[in-house]
Amino acid sequence: MTRKIETLAVVGSGYMGGGIAQSLALTGCTVYLTDADAQRARDSHARLLREAEAFESAGLFPAGSTATLKEKLIAAESIEAIGQRVDYVAEVVPENLELKLDVLKRIEAAVRPDCIIATNTSAIPIKTMAPSLQHPSRFLGVHWMNPAPFVPAVEIIPGADTSEDVVAASEALVQAAGKVTARVADVAGFVANRLQFALFKEAVAVVEEGLATPEDVDKVVSNSFGFRLALFGPFAIADMAGLDVYAASYGSLERQYGPRFSVPAGLKQRVDQGDLGLKTGGGFLGLPPSCAQPLAAYRNKAYQRLMQLRQELGEPPFGASEG
Numbered sequence: 167m168t169r170k171i172e173t174l175a176v177v178g179s180g181y182m183g184g185g186i187a188q189s190l191a192l193t194g195c196t197v198y199l200t201d202a203d204a205q206r207a208r209d210s211h212a213r214l215l216r217e218a219e220a221f222e223s224a225g226l227f228p229a230g231s232t233a234t235l236k237e238k239l240i241a242a243e244s245i246e247a248i249g250q251r252v253d254y255v256a257e258v259v260p261e262n263l264e265l266k267l268d269v270l271k272r273i274e275a276a277v278r279p280d281c282i283i284a285t286n287t288s289a290i291p292i293k294t295m296a297p298s299l300q301h302p303s304r305f306l307g308v309h310w311m312n313p314a315p316f317v318p319a320v321e322i323i324p325g326a327d328t329s330e331d332v333v334a335a336s337e338a339l340v341q342a343a344g345k346v347t348a349r350v351a352d353v354a355g356f357v358a359n360r361l362q363f364a365l366f367k368e369a370v371a372v373v374e375e376g377l378a379t380p381e382d383v384d385k386v387v388s389n390s391f392g393f394r395l396a397l398f399g400p401f402a403i404a405d406m407a408g409l410d411v412y413a414a415s416y417g418s419l420e421r422q423y424g425p426r427f428s429v430p431a432g433l434k435q436r437v438d439q440g441d442l443g444l445k446t447g448g449g450f451l452g453l454p455p456s457c458a459q460p461l462a463a464y465r466n467k468a469y470q471r472l473m474q475l476r477q478e479l480g481e482p483p484f485g486a487s488e489g
């Protein structure tokens with residue numbers, strides 16, 4: 167049986183910690199907010215309630231959310247003051263290894279031995295932090311995305327010593343908040359940030375090489391493959407496009423940019439064996455050719471709806487000011 171988490175603490179009630187606290191308190195858990203000092207925790211608490219009221223009036227949070235948060239979200243003096251009461255702690259302090267190690271030690275000294283400790287680090291491997299804990303079996307990465315209440319994915323990163331019941335209980339907790347979890351390996355940047363930062367580095371290079379302005383890069387990405395990425399991951403997109411098309415395109419890119427753009431071995435091998443993705447059946451996702459038609463119908467409908475949504479929302483207000 168998955169162990170139950172009913173009372174928890176968020177240490178670091180800033181941008182991410184605040185959203186994580188709101189999301190978890192809305193599941194009915196009691197969430198204590200702590201920060202570098204009690205006043206900051208109280209200020210965050212007030213901010214999160216004001217924000218929840220605005221979200222609720224705008225229809226972004228369900229009716230009754232603010233009332234739930236008023237009951238379930240509590241500003242605490244410090245982790246020491248409430249440590250013995252909590253089943254789970256989310257560490258959400260700034261991305262600074264020294265600070266995180268310091269705070270993790272302080273958390274571990276304050277909580278019960280069975281309390282789960284989850285770090286929201288964006289990119290620091292769990293194995294870099296685990297040795298500073300006395301009980302690394304209760305420690306793992308639970309990486310929420312920004313803004314936490316409105317982005318579905320949460321990466322779950324077990325460390326080498328994390329026990330399975332800790333991983334399962336953490337997954338169940340964030341799934342109860344409506345999140346989509348994926349267990350990923352313990353490497354710098356995990357999956358999301360490795361991919362996101364690879365793309366961003368290339369985008370900065372495109373601008374630095376004078377090939378396009380930042381505005382035009384954003385226009386191209388958000389209206390082309392980025393548009394598709396709202397619905398499908400890179401493997402579904404490649405399988406649907408045709409792996410031969412991808413392999414040929416890598417050929418052109420390699421001629422211009424060198425070996426860093428050579429055809430990935432796993433792609434070349436498939437194409438050499440005649441596996442071209444959906445059109446032959448197979449691909450990275452093992453898609454049967456029989457799903458081609460329903461998948462195309464789903465895709466067309468989804469893209470058309472996404473276009474409609476974007477038209478309804480209008481352009482992002484990059485030039486707007488408050489008030």
Ligand SMILES: NC(=O)c1ccc[n+]([C@@H]2O[C@H](COP(=O)([O-])OP(=O)(O)OC[C@H]3O[C@@H](n4cnc5c(N)ncnc54)[C@H](O)[C@@H]3O)[C@@H](O)[C@H]2O)c1
Pocket residue numbers: 177178179180181182183200201202203206258259260261262265269286287288289309310311312
């Ligand atoms: N901002 C993002 O887009 C994003 C997305 C995913 C993950 N993360 C990760 O989440 C973590 C927090 O990022 P953020 O953007 O919320 O930062 P933030 O600066 O908004 O919040 C950090 C909070 O920690 C508090 N804090 C600082 N020292 C502390 C201490 N010793 N004890 C307790 N609290 C302390 C700060 O006062 C602040 O309220 C980082 O590891 C970051 O990499 C950030």
